Amino acid sequence: MKPLEGLLVLDFSQFLAGPSAALRLGDMGARVIKIERPGTGELNRQLSIKNQMVDGDSMLFHTINRGKESYAANLKDSEDAASVKALIAQADVLIENFRPGTMEKLGFGYDAVKELNSGIVYATVTGYGQEGPWRDKPGQDLLIQSLSGLAWLNGNADQPPVPFGLAVADMFAGAHLVQGILACLVRRGRTGQGGRVEVSLLESALDLQFEVLTTHLNDGGELPQRSAVNNAHAYLGAPYGIYETKNGYLALAMGSVIRLGELLACEALAAYQDPKSWFTQRDEIKQILVDHLQTRTTDEWLQILEPADYWCADVLTWKRLFAHDGFKALGMVQDVGREDGARRLRTTRCPIRINGERLFDTNAAPKVGEHNASIEQEFKLRDAQPSVGQHQPDGGERI
Structure with a gap:
């Protein structure tokens, strides 16, 4: 029932x-x-x-x-x-x-x-x-x-x-x-x-928008500043955003810039030891990542970052999503139709x-x-x- x-x-x-x-x-x-x-x-x-x-x-x-x-x-x-x-x-x-x-x-x-x-x-x-x-x-x-x-x-x-x-x-x-x-x-x-x-x-x-509005209401009324490079969240520092790779895109969520630099073998990121700089110098850090991440494919980066439990993801088109076993396991698609047998329709459940x-x-x-x-x-x-x-x-x- x-x-x-x-x-x-x-x-x-x-x-x-x-x-x-x-x-x-x-x-x-x-x-x-x-x-x-x-x-x-x-x-x-x-x-x-x-x-x-x-x-x-x-x-x-x-x-x-x-x-x-x-x-x-x-x-x-x-x-x-x-x-x-x-x-x-x-x-x-x-x-x-x-x-x-x-x-x-x-x-x-x-x-x-x-x-x-x-x-x-x-x-x-x-x-x-x-x-x-x-x-x-x-x-x-x-x-x-x-x-x-x-x-x-x-x-x-x-x-x-x-x-x-x-x-x-x-x-x-x-x-x-x-x-x-x-x-x-x-x-x-x-x-x-x-x-x-x-x-x-x-x-x-x-x-x-309760998260960002609450921040704004308790921040002296100062407006958030969107990142000039790969903006994804106006109140979050680097590396938060989506980056182009050699053959696609890679999403990076919250995480240590220092640890990311070690994993990616990106020496330029070592200069940003202070976590405050990950926001105050957000665009500079992101630009370093923009240049560095284009040197390898998405899969190559994922094979490095995922075993280290660094929060990241491939950026899928619907075609690639539908073909993935992770999507298939959910069973999100169903077929519906009218009783008179008219054309059936595929939709989500x-x-x-x-x-x-x-x-x-x-x-x-x-x-x-x-x-x-x-x-x-x-x-x-x-x-x-x-x-x-x-x-x-x-x-x-x-x-």
Whole structure:
């Protein structure tokens, strides 16, 4: 039994942060029903990466919505809205990530939902929180990276700000949302009380920087200086960074510059005996390493450094990663597909293990409204109005 089996999650969200949270709950056993607009469904169905579409929907949509069911409803239509309210009355978790005020205008804000279901955990993702001058700005990952300082931290000192190569603010916000949801479910198991969970992309991006922000806040307000040579962490000294070798690249983490010089037979590093110089003269040390490490291959350096337990690593492309036994041992790739036998898709599995077992789900993302008939019949949505007030969702006592 997966730990969240028996829980019902309603996913009103779109794009990445909210749907990724619902995906993770589904991976751990929850039943996830995606509430979508009829016809077009969630906007992410058409937001393609590299113009790749699978069975009519974007690759991105399939990646984030595998294993879910789809219930299509027009929330502005009274009959559809009544059916969704009847579903809410039987749910454990509701996830939404519309702009602040949207769900309230539709009649599905937290106060209204709590009247339908006092035990529900209502989870919200916004771009910048519910208040402040940025409240109504578009909550998009690149914009968040730019405003939060993340992009400014990346790249060498002489380079402009460099964004991450993936949507880190969205992904961390989704993970933080799951943490809050699980915490409220634990409390509900003890008290029967539901709750509201709120995260924002900006706050998640700031929390991602807690290490460097704490250093900055306690350092007299002095800004960190990116290294001009192979920057990797603005607050760490040499040799921290990635270096080109004769045939590839080598990553060097924290370690003694003196010991590194001995292992690499690099006499020039012996001049930096004072550990303070590893930061104050960081670029000079790194430039020595840049020149020295290009004289041999990555494998030659690894054969010297790894037996000495010096923290280092090869820098792999995905092609080389997938071919490596270390990756194969993890079993991180799974095949998913739709029940009608449409084109199957390879994707990653949930990274969490329960009792030593990997969590797989072979069901692909649903088509728009694919499960309307079965959901309406199972939950009696068309012939019953939602009960109001004291409903305790099934499974609450198990969480």
